[in-house]
Amino acid sequence: xxxxxxxxxxxxxxxxxxxxxxxxxxxxxxxxxxxxxxxxxxxxxxxxxxxxxxxxxxxxxxxxxxxxxxxxxxxxxxxxxxxxxxxxxxxxxxxxxxxxxxxxxxxxxxxxxxxxxxxxxxxxxxxxxxxxxxxxxxxxxxxxxxxxxxxxxxxxxxxxxxxxxxxxxxxxxxxxxxxxxxxxxxxxxxxxxxxxxxxxxxxxxxxxxxxxxxxxxxxxxxxxxxxxxxxxxxxxxxxxxxxxxxxxxxxxxxxxxxxxxxxxxxxxxxxxxxxxxxxxxxxxxxxxxxx
Amino acid sequence: xxxxxxxxxxxxxxxxxxxxxxxxxxxxxxxxxxxxxxxxxxxxxxxxxxxxxxxxxxxxxxxxxxxxxxxxxxxxxxxxxxxxxxxxxxxxxxxxxxxxxxxxxxxxxxxxxxxxxxxxxxxxxxxxxxxxxxxxxxxxxxxxxxxxxxxxxxxxxxxxxxxxxxxxxxxxxxxxxxxxxxxxxxxxxxxxxxxxxxxxxxxxxxxxxxxxxxxxxxxxxxxxxxxxxxxxxxxxxxxxxxxxxxxxxxxxxxxxxxxxxxxxxxxxxxxxxxxx
Numbered sequence: 001x002x003x004x005x006x007x008x009x010x011x012x013x014x015x016x017x018x019x020x021x022x023x024x025x026x027x028x029x030x031x032x033x034x035x036x037x038x039x040x041x042x043x044x045x046x047x048x049x050x051x052x053x054x055x056x057x058x059x060x061x062x063x064x065x066x067x068x069x070x071x072x073x074x075x076x077x078x079x080x081x082x083x084x085x086x087x088x089x090x091x092x093x094x095x096x097x098x099x100x101x102x103x104x105x106x107x108x109x110x111x112x113x114x115x116x117x118x119x120x121x122x123x124x125x126x127x128x129x130x131x132x133x134x135x136x137x138x139x140x141x142x143x144x145x146x147x148x149x150x151x152x153x154x155x156x157x158x159x160x161x162x163x164x165x166x167x168x169x170x171x172x173x174x175x176x177x178x179x180x181x182x183x184x185x186x187x188x189x190x191x192x193x194x195x196x197x198x199x200x201x202x203x204x205x206x207x208x209x210x211x212x213x214x215x216x217x218x219x220x221x222x223x224x225x226x227x228x229x230x231x232x233x234x235x236x237x238x239x240x241x242x243x244x245x246x247x248x249x250x251x252x253x254x255x256x257x258x259x260x261x262x263x264x265x266x267x268x269x270x271x272x273x274x275x276x277x278x279x280x281x282x283x284x285x286x287x288x289x290x291x
Numbered sequence: 292x293x294x295x296x297x298x299x300x301x302x303x304x305x306x307x308x309x310x311x312x313x314x315x316x317x318x319x320x321x322x323x324x325x326x327x328x329x330x331x332x333x334x335x336x337x338x339x340x341x342x343x344x345x346x347x348x349x350x351x352x353x354x355x356x357x358x359x360x361x362x363x364x365x366x367x368x369x370x371x372x373x374x375x376x377x378x379x380x381x382x383x384x385x386x387x388x389x390x391x392x393x394x395x396x397x398x399x400x401x402x403x404x405x406x407x408x409x410x411x412x413x414x415x416x417x418x419x420x421x422x423x424x425x426x427x428x429x430x431x432x433x434x435x436x437x438x439x440x441x442x443x444x445x446x447x448x449x450x451x452x453x454x455x456x457x458x459x460x461x462x463x464x465x466x467x468x469x470x471x472x473x474x475x476x477x478x479x480x481x482x483x484x485x486x487x488x489x490x491x492x493x494x495x496x497x498x499x500x501x502x503x504x505x506x507x508x509x510x511x512x513x514x515x516x517x518x519x520x521x522x523x524x525x526x527x528x529x530x531x532x533x534x535x536x537x538x539x540x541x542x543x544x545x546x547x548x549x550x551x552x553x554x555x556x557x558x559x560x561x562x563x564x565x566x567x
Contacts, residue, residue: 046439046562049443050442050443050561051439051442051443051561051562052561052562053561069557069560072560073445076443076444076445077445079443081439081440081443083439083440085439086437086439086440087435087436087437087438087439087440088436088437089381089436089437090436091360091380091381092380092381096360096377096380097437099377100377100378100381100437101437101440101444103374103377103378103446104378104440104441104444104445104446104451105444105445105446106444106445106446108374110355110373110374111348111351114355149440
């Protein structure tokens, strides 16, 4: 069952068309939203978090219509959201801030709310700094505070805008562990520009490029679009759009088609993503592949 | 570790467990329980789980109370519910810089006022502007760092805005009121800022349904200064805008703005700012 249905959604800011007819469905589990900066990922996520209303098209979240006030309230009661730049009230401690969000989430009974706040602080591994002021925390810890508040009240729909930005490799692995646990039985939508995060975490990937869906399918299907388009040669190939020397000393070339006789290698998700987004840039159409 | 030869008898222990003894008996039982592991072991099954949970809850409350920041405790003492106090506690961090500017503004206006009507005009024009600036600082994309989270949460945005505004306007009016006490030499005219302040604030709130509070405040403040200057120019009387007619107009504006606010309450649900 699809918990997120986006159909022909458009949104403009002044003359800029941020979303230009976006359509995709997503269900339970983790869905990764990939795309270059300025592709419209954040605009889309803000809509899915009921912060922004679309100009055109239709949107259904958890089987409800966010344009309808009663439905919207019901969606918000089952929503966890990490904005791209979650702001924190500087005077609050970690506990006080998450408690503050808990109040906004209508957890009115103080005792059970405080239990819930302690639970999410434990989940994101911040129990040791729960009493510290947020302004004294590192960037990675602040991100975890942001993720923690998104998990309050065990939401059915979790929207995370670039949750791995600014995390070091160890924190990123911990985060994967956390998100895949959260994704059990819930719908998690996360945006990232890290193809590794998507390859590791997301059974479903949607690539957004210049306000349109450039790909919608499984990471394996996305990777398959680059089959036969990655090859090794001793030098940079003229047919390559991108090439770099690997640790083995060979030149790894990525292009539209491997020259005859070249040794093709199996592509990665990153290769496919680069080719896809690169295609859109050179052909100027935006929509180049669909699954 | 048992250091005494006697133990609490069964009847007393039972009554102590139920909380049904005199203070003196309870005190001596407690003094013994502290040192006697045997009696503690006998006491444990005798205490009803509900009573134990209640006692823990009480301990928990006391500890929580002590760990709350003082502004929240102060608000609770004034009768503000605990969760509302926490929502309000975020306000000072948003408005401290504005609060500093405000105090300087009021001090300046009071000083300028002295005994001249020109000074009084400055004070009466500036004073109603301060709560408007405070409201803009306490709510919306530009004032509230966690605004985005507040929008996506089920809590009513309008309620949040009104709560913050009430706190800010209340605080400002208290300060400005103290300022105008120093100007009582001018008679009741020194209090003529009160209704305009309410009019400007309520208009700002009503406009916030359509545009970001910062822009609402900016347009309201500009219009206000324009109106004061126009009325002064048109009538040739310095304090014309603050006469009885002005006060009536201000009261009418309050009424209209409050009605507009109520009529538009459903609009306080999405982000009213226009940024991407």
